Amino acid sequence: MGMIGGILAGQSIAQAGVKCVFTLCGGHVAPIYIGLQMNGVRLIDTRHEAAAAHAADAWGRLTGIPGVAIVTAGPGVTNAVTGIANAYEAESPMVVIGGKVGMARLDQGSLQEMDQVSLLSSITKWRACVYDTGRIPEYLARAFHIANTGRRGTRLSRNADRHSAQSGRSQASRSQGARSRRRPVVGRSANGGKVRGDARGVASSGDRGGRRAALASPGDALDRLVRAAKIPVYLNGLGRGALPHGHPNFLSFTRKQALAKADLIILVGAEADFRLGYARGFNKDAKVVMIESDKLKMGFNVEAQLALVGNSKFIMEQITGALDSKKNEGPRGKWLAEMRSMEDDAVASIAEEMASDIFPVNPYRFGAEVAKVVDENTIIIGDGGNIVATTSKVVKLAGQKQWMDPGKFGCLGVGMPFALAAQVAYPDKRVLVVFGDGSVGFNGFEIDTAVRHNLPIVGVVGNDAAWTQIRAAQLESVGEDFAAATLLAPTRYDEFAKSLGGNGYHVESADQIAPTIEKAFAAGKPAIVNVPLNAELNGRGCRTSPPAWLSRCRRGS
Numbered sequence: 001m002g003m004i005g006g007i008l009a010g011q012s013i014a015q016a017g018v019k020c021v022f023t024l025c026g027g028h029v030a031p032i033y034i035g036l037q038m039n040g041v042r043l044i045d046t047r048h049e050a051a052a053a054h055a056a057d058a059w060g061r062l063t064g065i066p067g068v069a070i071v072t073a074g075p076g077v078t079n080a081v082t083g084i085a086n087a088y089e090a091e092s093p094m095v096v097i098g099g100k101v102g103m104a105r106l107d108q109g110s111l112q113e114m115d116q117v118s119l120l121s122s123i124t125k126w127r128a129c130v131y132d133t134g135r136i137p138e139y140l141a142r143a144f145h146i147a148n149t150g151r152r153g154t155r156l157s158r159n160a161d162r163h164s165a166q167s168g169r170s171q172a173s174r175s176q177g178a179r180s181r182r183r184p185v186v187g188r189s190a191n192g193g194k195v196r197g198d199a200r201g202v203a204s205s206g207d208r209g210g211r212r213a214a215l216a217s218p219g220d221a222l223d224r225l226v227r228a229a230k231i232p233v234y235l236n237g238l239g240r241g242a243l244p245h246g247h248p249n250f251l252s253f254t255r256k257q258a259l260a261k262a263d264l265i266i267l268v269g270a271e272a273d274f275r276l277g278y279a280r281g282f283n284k285d286a287k288v289v290m291i292e293s294d295k296l297k298m299g300f301n302v303e304a305q306l307a308l309v310g311n312s313k314f315i316m317e318q319i320t321g322a323l324d325s326k327k328n329e330g331p332r333g334k335w336l337a338e339m340r341s342m343e344d345d346a347v348a349s350i351a352e353e354m355a356s357d358i359f360p361v362n363p364y365r366f367g368a369e370v371a372k373v374v375d376e377n378t379i380i381i382g383d384g385g386n387i388v389a390t391t392s393k394v395v396k397l398a399g400q401k402q403w404m405d406p407g408k409f410g411c412l413g414v415g416m417p418f419a420l421a422a423q424v425a426y427p428d429k430r431v432l433v434v435f436g437d438g439s440v441g442f443n444g445f446e447i448d449t450a451v452r453h454n455l456p457i458v459g460v461v462g463n464d465a466a467w468t469q470i471r472a473a474q475l476e477s478v479g480e481d482f483a484a485a486t487l488l489a490p491t492r493y494d495e496f497a498k499s500l501g502g503n504g505y506h507v508e509s510a511d512q513i514a515p516t517i518e519k520a521f522a523a524g525k526p527a528i529v530n531v532p533l534n535a536e537l538n539g540r541g542c543r544t545s546p547p548a549w550l551s552r553c554r555r556g557s
Contacts, residue, residue: 003031005133009097010035012140016095017065020044020424022052022417026072028099044420044453047445049076053083053096054417054443060092062401062425066147067092073099077116082411085123090238090407093147095140100129150294219243219400221316222268228323230332232258232339236270237382237392240403245396252393253346254339262286268312269293272301273408291315354394360532361510366462367391369513370434373521378402379422379429383415384436385469387462387533391434413442415459420446423455430521433459438467440493440528450526451501458520459497459528460513464535465490490532497528505529 009032013021020042023029036043046052049071056067067087071080077098087094098116117127126146130139219242226233226249234255235242243250251258259265259282268291272279279302282288290297290304291312298307308315353364361369367390374380376398382388382405397403404422406414415433423431440461450457471486494504503525505516513531520527 002133003034005136006031006033007035007038008133008136009140010037010039010041012137013068014039014041016140016144018068019065020059020421021068021070022046022055022059022421023070024049024052024072024076026076026099028073028076029070029097032070032097042424044424044449046417046420046449048443049079050083050413051417051420051443051446051449053080053094054086054414055421056094056096057083057087057090057092058404058414058418058421059425060087060094060147061090061404062422064093064148066144067094067421068097069094070097071099073116074114077114077119081120081123082413083417084120086406086409086411086414088123088125089409095143095147096124097140221313221320223247225316225320228320230336231264231266232336234258236275237403237405238407239270240392241397241400244398248340249336251339251343254342256281257342258339259283264289266291267304268316271297271408275408350394357510358534359509360464360534361462361507361513362534363387363390363462364394365510366513366531366533367394369510370432370460370517371395372514373517374432376402377429379404379426379431381405381415381418381422381431381433383412383418383433384439384462385412385467386472387436387468388434391462412436412439415439416443416446416450416457419457419459420449420453420455423450423457424453431455431457432517433457435459435461435493436468437461437463437465437488437491437493444493444496445500447497447502447526447528448500455526456521456524457526458517460517461493461528461530462533463490463493463530464533466535468535492530493528494530497526501526503527507531 013032013036018041021036022044023033024046025033033043044055046055049069052069052071056069059065059067069080069083071077077096080096080098084094084096100113100116117129120127126143128139128143130136222233222242226243231249232251232254233243233247233249234251256277259276262283263286265282265286266289270276272282276282279288282302287305288302289306289308290299291308291310292298293310293312295307295309298304298309350364353362354368356362356365358365363386366387370380370391371394374395374397379401380395380397380403382392382403388405392403392405395403404414404418406412415435419431419433422429440459447459449455465488467486467488471483474483474486492504492506494506497504503520503523504527505520507513507516507529513529516529520529
């Protein structure tokens, strides 16, 4: 790309409302930096293209304006693929600009030449290659429009095989033939005649309701709906914070039991995928209502008796307006009280672990200590397996956009990149990353990026020297002798942070965790707090000896 192309690209990006771009330099894209600087757009240069893509994903989630990653040709684009795929699955608005060899040397074996557009076809909404410098503004304007329109996502076509069935299971479930036979209803006006009519059907159905919410669901409309309906609410990762911790209808430990008993299940922007057990645990007699912005998602793995397509806030308000609050004081009120009692019992069951003083630290005590430092001015980012799952159960959130994790794609390594975007977008907030010691190895070098750009991000590492989520399954199935490729060294990640110019802290007792995190924030520099975890407790219930069937195989019986 020449100088003129770079200036045009930078101008177009700025005109789209972009204030910050994430990049790793390369000769193919360097001219764009001139255009960006001429238009006052901030550049955050990362240490790996994956980090640039993850940071752009986070920017889109946090601000609603498409995040932008600029990477060089060939390996620059391939390094960004995981971040692009994660943003696609999370439906984050995002535009990726990748370099490409000039026309004069096209198909002549130039450095880093490859067919990038075809590579990205399954994990992007739209993709194109610009061959005419003068058309750069046109293509970029289209890219930003597509990224932020309809099913939001990355600038580069929908995976046609997304809903393909997996073979190898003949077990009957609610997912078989699961496409709604009802015609989807699209919200049309403030009066919402058709939607209101269907909302009355929802309002008159069921004494026990279950519910999941996605990040896009407006919290105020959700709050009014669940208070009026007196139903329990369970939030997925992207929806955490849609209702504040302590809300009378918000539960988190009893989702499985609620879905098994509910006679009305309302899914708002939540697919019945692996996170909901593919709907196999749903009460077989329950009525299922789906509220979605994308009609193609209707009936995914479970048949919907009512499919409502449109703005989730509008639809929830229509349902709330159709409710008879007095009717709900009876059966649904008792149902909510029953689930609240079960929730309280579940929380009480881990109270002893949350207060444990053992060292290395109990994972639930780790989560409880992290919870002490999280206030309404804190953005917390989860990057790991077991330790993030544990911490998420006990951290108290005050609102939306306070919690971030990879989403359903489940890729590790988002911690520091997400934190970079969060700290730039919200410079007055505290940004805390909860790491597993495996995940910190993916993009830990972005501590250097935080140091160079004066971003005082703090990370706390739950360090049990293992890929414990996988190792626990190995110990359960084949025993310790055959558990392979899941142990790590007891690395001092605090010292690693110091070597990159940040601060590092190591704790040697559970009661040091919260004060040390506070100390790290007070210092005003990027930092890592290293916390040794008890690996045996993190894999509770796992055998250390092989199961009986494996012992018989060894004996040749």
